Amino acid sequence: MIIYKRIILLVFTALLLTSCNKEGNSQKENTNKNTYLKDTTKGIKTGGVKVVEITTPKGKFKVWTKTVGNNPKIKVLLLNGGPGATHEYFECMESFFPQEGIEFIYYDQLGTGNSDNPNDPALWDVNRFVDEIEQVRVALNLDKDNFYLLGHSWGGILAAEYALKHQQHLKGLIISNMMMSAIDYSNYSKNVLAQQMEPKVLAQLREIEKNKDFKNPKYMELLIPNFYAKHIFEWISIHGQNR
DSSP: OHHHHHHHHHHHHHHHHHHHHHHHHHHHHHHHHHHHHOOOOOSSOOTTEEEEEEEETTEEEEEEEEEESOOTTOEEEEEOOTTTOOGGGGGGGGGTTGGGTOEEEEEEOTTSTTSOOOOOGGGOOHHHHHHHHHHHHHHTTOOTTTEEEEEETHHHHHHHHHHHHHGGGOSEEEEESOOSOHHHHHHHIIIIIGGGSOHHHHHHHHHHHHTTOTTOHHHHHHHIIIIIIIIIIHHHHHHHHHO
């Protein structure tokens, strides 16, 4: 009888501890969510938007940023592709980052989206863009303990160049869908991908390229079905389904 009482007591204790543990995890989860959603800004509320003034060789301009969430340990600055694209296609991150408690920052590079557009080709320089990122980092108080840089496509080039120059400020670097050598990719495209085309199609493309007649509508008419559809759109479709 004593043994049964002890067993019942042990089972009851185990259930109680399990219940307390679940309750503790639930409270912790709620605390994280409350912390993530907590507005830490002062003054006029902007919904996370902050316009940063940057200095360039051509004067001062303003670039647009918007912070979503609050996590002092993980802050991800998003660098879009292009050059010339905007932050909007990164809005898919809202379906993933918040539930993981990851703070992330939309950012329109100079000349795009909500940022100033000086329309001066002299400003479209990799080193100047890298300097712009550094000015944005400083303005947003990002540092080596929390600053993650995510670059997609053209943004991947910027992210890599930034890391080479300012790696002491980074905690993490994420490069998405970007080759690290345009020369190597050009050689691969020429020697491997192009050779998979029909000889007649490849000959027409080479003739247009030889004459530098890139505005010829025939050029894209040939490229889209014979190159992009096979090696870019198809890749996106396959890998997108596997995610």
